[in-house]
Amino acid sequence: MKLSGGDLLMRALKDEGVKFIFGYPGGAALHIYDSIFKQKAFEHILVRHEQGATHAADGYSRATGKPGVALVTSGPGATNAITGLATAFMDSIPLVVISGQVQSHLIGTDSFQETDMIGISRPIVKHSFIVQNTQDIPRIVQEAFHIATTGRPGPVVIDIPKDKTDPSQLFEYKRAKEISLRSYQPRVFPHPGQIKKASKKILSAERPVIYAGGGVILGNAHKELIALNKLLKAPVTNTLMGLGAYPAKDKYFMGMLGMHGTYQANMAMHNADVIIAIGARFDDRITNTPSMFAPNAKIVHIDVDPASISKIINADIPIVGQVKESLIALIKEIKRSKIKIDSEALDQWNMQISQWREKHGLDHDLYLSKIKSSMIAPQVVVQELYHATQGNAFVTSDVGQHQMFVAQYYHFNKPRRWINSGGLGTMGFGLPAAMGVKLAFPKQEVVCVTGEGSIQMCIQELSTCLQYNLPIKIININNEALGMVRQWQDMNYGGRHSASTYSDSLPDFVKLAQSYGHVGMKVTKQSQLKKTLEKAFAMKDRLVFIDVYVDPNEHVYPMLVAPNGSMQDMWIKKNTKA
Amino acid sequence: MKRIISILIENKPGALARVVGLFHQRGYNIETLNVGPVFDGSFSRMTVTTRGSENDVEQITKQINKIIDVIKVSDLTEGDHHEYEFIMIKFKHSEKIQKILKSLNGKIHEKNNDAMVMSAWGSSSDIEAAIKSMGKVNLLEVARSGSIGLHEGEKVLKI
Numbered sequence: 001m002k003l004s005g006g007d008l009l010m011r012a013l014k015d016e017g018v019k020f021i022f023g024y025p026g027g028a029a030l031h032i033y034d035s036i037f038k039q040k041a042f043e044h045i046l047v048r049h050e051q052g053a054t055h056a057a058d059g060y061s062r063a064t065g066k067p068g069v070a071l072v073t074s075g076p077g078a079t080n081a082i083t084g085l086a087t088a089f090m091d092s093i094p095l096v097v098i099s100g101q102v103q104s105h106l107i108g109t110d111s112f113q114e115t116d117m118i119g120i121s122r123p124i125v126k127h128s129f130i131v132q133n134t135q136d137i138p139r140i141v142q143e144a145f146h147i148a149t150t151g152r153p154g155p156v157v158i159d160i161p162k163d164k165t166d167p168s169q170l171f172e173y174k175r176a177k178e179i180s181l182r183s184y185q186p187r188v189f190p191h192p193g194q195i196k197k198a199s200k201k202i203l204s205a206e207r208p209v210i211y212a213g214g215g216v217i218l219g220n221a222h223k224e225l226i227a228l229n230k231l232l233k234a235p236v237t238n239t240l241m242g243l244g245a246y247p248a249k250d251k252y253f254m255g256m257l258g259m260h261g262t263y264q265a266n267m268a269m270h271n272a273d274v275i276i277a278i279g280a281r282f283d284d285r286i287t288n289t290p291s292m293f294a295p296n297a298k299i300v301h302i303d304v305d306p307a308s309i310s311k312i313i314n315a316d317i318p319i320v321g322q323v324k325e326s327l328i329a330l331i332k333e334i335k336r337s338k339i340k341i342d343s344e345a346l347d348q349w350n351m352q353i354s355q356w357r358e359k360h361g362l363d364h365d366l367y368l369s370k371i372k373s374s375m376i377a378p379q380v381v382v383q384e385l386y387h388a389t390q391g392n393a394f395v396t397s398d399v400g401q402h403q404m405f406v407a408q409y410y411h412f413n414k415p416r417r418w419i420n421s422g423g424l425g426t427m428g429f430g431l432p433a434a435m436g437v438k439l440a441f442p443k444q445e446v447v448c449v450t451g452e453g454s455i456q457m458c459i460q461e462l463s464t465c466l467q468y469n470l471p472i473k474i475i476n477i478n479n480e481a482l483g484m485v486r487q488w489q490d491m492n493y494g495g496r497h498s499a500s501t502y503s504d505s506l507p508d509f510v511k512l513a514q515s516y517g518h519v520g521m522k523v524t525k526q527s528q529l530k531k532t533l534e535k536a537f538a539m540k541d542r543l544v545f546i547d548v549y550v551d552p553n554e555h556v557y558p559m560l561v562a563p564n565g566s567m568q569d570m571w572i573k574k575n576t577k578a
Numbered sequence: 579m580k581r582i583i584s585i586l587i588e589n590k591p592g593a594l595a596r597v598v599g600l601f602h603q604r605g606y607n608i609e610t611l612n613v614g615p616v617f618d619g620s621f622s623r624m625t626v627t628t629r630g631s632e633n634d635v636e637q638i639t640k641q642i643n644k645i646i647d648v649i650k651v652s653d654l655t656e657g658d659h660h661e662y663e664f665i666m667i668k669f670k671h672s673e674k675i676q677k678i679l680k681s682l683n684g685k686i687h688e689k690n691n692d693a694m695v696m697s698a699w700g701s702s703s704d705i706e707a708a709i710k711s712m713g714k715v716n717l718l719e720v721a722r723s724g725s726i727g728l729h730e731g732e733k734v735l736k737i
Contacts, residue, residue, distance in 0.1 A: 307640035
């Protein structure tokens with residue numbers, strides 16, 4: 001049977017196993033939307049802004065490991081999708097974003113709702129396609145999914161001029177058995193020689209640290225990571241993107257590292273003699289001043305992307321390959337090796353880390369000591385949330401202080417439970433991302449921890465949540481200010497709060513939630529916090545927006561001293577360096 | 579240090595823009611750029627000259643390699659190589675310029691009452707030196723192809 005371009009697209013998406021498409025219609029996408037109306041393979045979720053579509057598809061992907069799909073129209077639809085594309089690109093999330101385009105003969109004429117989507121999105125996509133022949137649609141979709149999900153994953157754009165989905169033009173649907181691109185052959189297996197070298201270096205270490213990032217989660221290698229450390233018994237730290245890759249409850253886990261990492265994790269990195277970097281990219285929020293980074297450490301770096309290796313910090317032993325395959329090879333080699341770990345040195349090292357933890361580690365029992373305090377500490381909100389959800393929730397966040405508090409105080413024991421915009425730092429990410437997660441896991445608890453700043457950047461998605469009955473719990477950590485901005489202004493700008501406060505013009509979030517058909521709750525006292533959370537989580541089938549007013553003067557600590565600091569230079573509390 | 583990077587890339591719309599855009603995104607400069615179809619026409623070969631340290635060039639080549647349409651990347655300056663550049667020059671009659679160009683395999687393409695058009699080729703450093711020594715007085719127009727080059731010996735850039 002011959003199909004129109006729109007129907008070819010539907011068929012191709014169905015064959016990729018797509019279950020949800022997040023989108024927003026418009027002129028150039030109308031043929032496609034008519035094809036959507038006629039199909040039953042997947043559900044289309046109508047968002048309220050295209051940024052929400054891309055973030056929802058992104059959240060869906062991060063939680064499930066499958067590619068997310070968004071559909072937007074040309075012009076403003078396409079440009080609104082840009083922030084979501086950049087967010088996914090920075091965190092290597094596999095997305096396929098389909099954009100309608102004006103008719104081929106109008107391209108380049110400044111026609112209505114025309115924008116060069118391929119050009120605008122070029123620096124923030126893994127690859128992009130423009131459909132020039134309708135019969136190519138199935139092949140392009142297949143290639144797009146292949147590219148998005150293999151190697152180092154990333155977003156792919158397919159731009160489709162309206163005439164290529166013309167319902168009167170019909171073509172045969174052809175799907176290739178497998179995809180092979182002569183210019184794209186990502187490496188899967190590591191070089192055995194490098195694995196040997198790495199094993200030798202790791203086994204002779206006295207002060208090793210495993211520094212594991214988002215690549216472990218994206219590469220589905222958390223089990224291998226745990227297996228590796230069953231052998232090594234080395235201290236482990238996860239990046240912001242890697243939280244959950246190694247279980248937080250494990251005794252070798254030191255917490256997150258970097259800008260707001262734990263004291264022990266940062267100290268361990270600085271004093272290590274071997275750093276085993278796995279699916280992490282030595283981001284500037286990790287290393288602090290690169291020239292002062294871990295002065296005595298040899299670096300073993302495993303990454304699927306050769307460009308991540310030796311980009312910021314030179315790797316002594318680079319290993320290019322999929323994280324999972326690389327770890328399997330490394331474990332095998334370590335088991336085969338005759339070199340014995342110096343367990344005395346290692347015990348001493350682990351003891352040193354315990355001492356650091358005792359000295360300046362995070363207080364995970366803060367909620368116990370703050371029971372009687374009048375103001376709510378934002379850290380306590382996260383701790384209470386952890387207890388209310390038994391640590392089992394999917395937690396999405398926006399960007400700023402609340403994001404760091406979750407990263408520090410919500411202990412993620414499983415991968416794909418912590419969903420946040422790490423690389424781009426996109427405010428507005430949390431709510432739409434939570435929608436994607438909730439659709440994928442309707443029976444699981446999905447919580448969006450946000451702030452009164454971030455939530456207002458995609459607040460319109462509350463309407464989407466009503467339409468599709470998505471009972472997400474939103475915890476609004478409300479300090480009546482752009483908290484992280486204000487923290488920097490307190491610390492570096494003499495307390496001049498330039499454009500970071502708006503306490504007299506905040507909406508009534510309870511009424512706002514209610515006007516969208518949801519439940520709103522407000523908490524202003526510590527004594528109400530636990531009960532309110534319990535009440536909210538008992539409402540299984542309702543979206544509850546919990547507006548928690550917290551101590552506005554709270555800062556996030558530890559914090560690396562910058563500029564010109566190393567990883568051992570930290571602010572440990574207000575006006576106090578470690 | 580000057581670097582000559584050769585890139586074998588799919589001859590597809592937008593492929594060139596991906597490479598050129600990347601230099602800007604990653605904070606590197608393109609000094610010269612040459613591109614043309616090769617083999618069966620489904621490939622293009624680009625030659626880009628840029629400046630940077632060894633680390634810079636390693637990072638550039640790795641990033642270029644990540645572009646999906648790119649098949650192979652090679653830094654010619656890493657080893658022995660051949661490198662040439664072609665120029666065309668329009669100038670007011672000048673014995674001096676004619677002589678300079680003749681020394682660089684020069685050829686006359688047009689000669690009229692007012693001006694001449696000549697072409698020449700040589701290593702880009704010779705071309706650079708030649709253009710400098712011509713002075714500005716009689717020079718009307720210069721077009722340069724940018725460097726192109728190949729590895730010396732057996733090493734080739736192909737699929």
